[in-house]
Amino acid sequence: MPELPGLAKGLGVTFRTMLETWRHGAVTVEYPKQKEAPTPRARGVIALKEENCTACMLCARECPDWCIYIEGHKEKRPPRREGGKPRTVNILDRFDIDYALCMYCGICVEVCPFDALFWSPEYEYSEAKIADLLHDKDKLGEWMATVPEPPPLEAGAVKKK
Amino acid sequence: MLALELSFWQLTAIKTVIVLSLIPAGAVILGYVFLLKMMAHMQSRMGPMEPGGFHGWFQLVGDGIKFIQKEDIIPAEADRRVFALAPVVVLISTFLLYIVVPAGPDLVVQNLDVGIFYALAVSSLGVIGVLMAGWASANKFSLLGSLRAAGQLIAYELPLVLAVVGVVIQAETMSLQGIVGAQADGEILGIGWIGNPFILTQFVGFVIFIAAAQAELTQTPFDMPVAESELVAGYMTEYSGFRFLFFFMAEFGTAAALSAIAATLYLGGWYQPFVTGDLANIVGPLVLGAKVMLVAFLIFWMRFTFPRFREDQLQTFAWKYLIPLSLINILVTGVLKVVL
Numbered sequence: 001m002p003e004l005p006g007l008a009k010g011l012g013v014t015f016r017t018m019l020e021t022w023r024h025g026a027v028t029v030e031y032p033k034q035k036e037a038p039t040p041r042a043r044g045v046i047a048l049k050e051e052n053c054t055a056c057m058l059c060a061r062e063c064p065d066w067c068i069y070i071e072g073h074k075e076k077r078p079p080r081r082e083g084g085k086p087r088t089v090n091i092l093d094r095f096d097i098d099y100a101l102c103m104y105c106g107i108c109v110e111v112c113p114f115d116a117l118f119w120s121p122e123y124e125y126s127e128a129k130i131a132d133l134l135h136d137k138d139k140l141g142e143w144m145a146t147v148p149e150p151p152p153l154e155a156g157a158v159k160k161k
Numbered sequence: 162m163l164a165l166e167l168s169f170w171q172l173t174a175i176k177t178v179i180v181l182s183l184i185p186a187g188a189v190i191l192g193y194v195f196l197l198k199m200m201a202h203m204q205s206r207m208g209p210m211e212p213g214g215f216h217g218w219f220q221l222v223g224d225g226i227k228f229i230q231k232e233d234i235i236p237a238e239a240d241r242r243v244f245a246l247a248p249v250v251v252l253i254s255t256f257l258l259y260i261v262v263p264a265g266p267d268l269v270v271q272n273l274d275v276g277i278f279y280a281l282a283v284s285s286l287g288v289i290g291v292l293m294a295g296w297a298s299a300n301k302f303s304l305l306g307s308l309r310a311a312g313q314l315i316a317y318e319l320p321l322v323l324a325v326v327g328v329v330i331q332a333e334t335m336s337l338q339g340i341v342g343a344q345a346d347g348e349i350l351g352i353g354w355i356g357n358p359f360i361l362t363q364f365v366g367f368v369i370f371i372a373a374a375q376a377e378l379t380q381t382p383f384d385m386p387v388a389e390s391e392l393v394a395g396y397m398t399e400y401s402g403f404r405f406l407f408f409f410m411a412e413f414g415t416a417a418a419l420s421a422i423a424a425t426l427y428l429g430g431w432y433q434p435f436v437t438g439d440l441a442n443i444v445g446p447l448v449l450g451a452k453v454m455l456v457a458f459l460i461f462w463m464r465f466t467f468p469r470f471r472e473d474q475l476q477t478f479a480w481k482y483l484i485p486l487s488l489i490n491i492l493v494t495g496v497l498k499v500v501l
Binding site for chain 1: 202
């Protein structure tokens with residue numbers, strides 16, 4: 001019976017795991033009471049830094065399932081120099097993400113040219129009704145507070161001016 | 162022992178109530194301690210923690226209440242009467258097992274002279290219930306599961322019986338009380354005060370008994386009859402609510418009963434050295450309970466460790482290894498019994 005040492009080894013593994021769980025606790029956490037610390041780059045929710053957004057629509061157009069809704073209007077601003085043409089700026093009126101549709105691919109975060117979208121590890125935003133998962137820019141802005149600091153640069157890397 | 166005199170029927174009623182309450186109690190204790198907690202810990206989980214406040218002790222009771230509330234669903238094509246009867250037959254087989262297991266010098270429902278013979282006979286009664294359930298469900302998974310169960314239970318009934326024969330030869334009796342007495346009176350190398358638990362002389366028999374009991378209980382690694390990936394839940398596929406609860410209670414009740422029989426046959430049963438008379442009737446159930454938990458731990462430890470056998474490996478294991486091994490065990494025991 002060449003299988004016998006393997007069988008005994010298997011029994012040993014389960015027994016040791018049992019004692020370890022008994023003494024040091026399980027690898028799982030009791031969720032509503034304890035919370036798991038999400039990993040640094042966890043894709044929990046997408047946060048919006050409103051002042052960076054220029055309503056350029058790139059994220060909305062790249063979104064594979066069209067879950068980003070952006071509305072904006074143009075406004076004239078005084079010229080930078082005396083006698084110049086008045087500037088045109090985009091003002092963001094609405095920035096909604098429908099998390100019932102979002103598949104957390106992160107393309108919007110990648111594609112944003114002005115660093116207005118960020119991944120946040122926050123994950124507790126379930127709703128009783130599916131329509132309530134459509135979050136507006138105020139709610140997305142609140143999640144900015146939960147966005148972790150970017151990881152430190154690698155040795156030898158230089159930050160762009 | 163009992164000071165008050167009770168009539169036969171009063172005594173029978175009391176015994177019936179005790180045994181009937183022992184089955185769910187045993188099933189709940191084994192299910193909670195091993196299925197919920199030990200398995201969870203072996204997989205580095207906590208198991209249920211909320212129900213009842215303390216480590217989820219209420220979980221299985223709550224499950225039972227839920228099962229009783231459920232709608233009684235019987236498939237349209239099912240043979241209704243047989244379908245309804247099958248879980249009861251399985252549970253009766255478990256119920257009958259408890260009758261002969263002694264928990265103290267006087268604490269036994271009925272001390273039969275052929276106790277172990279009777280126990281092994283009624284334990285195979287459950288196969289009929291399983292076959293009834295599979296056939297009456299009108300479901301291919303159920304039918305295949307019950308046929309597998311029948312093939313498996315018949316194959317493993319043999320090593321179970323043959324392993325016990327060694328003990329019977331050594332104890333010279335089939336009565337479970339007698340076997341406990343034989344172990345209590347026995348001596349190891351001339352030292353008699355702790356008795357001679359048969360696990361020392363019948364170790365091979367004990368291993369065979371545990372392996373065969375595992376198969377009788379259709380637990381992993383012998384759980385082909387209820388193999389979830391192949392057969393949904395085998396003969397239990399169409400059962401829900403309290404009928405499923407009956408199967409569940411029977412499975413864990415039988416686990417407790419077979420552990421108790423193994424403890425009685427090989428570990429000395431309720432016997433505790435230096436404790437005699439009325440005190441043994443109080444200490445006996447506790448000692449037996451501790452030994453039952455020990456044997457059940459072994460059974461469930463294997464259940465949570467090993468993966469499932471293939472159907473042909475299962476039959477090979479029984480017919481090519483366990484049965485010849487138990488026959489050799491009988492032969493050696495018999496020769497030694499005559500020689501020594």
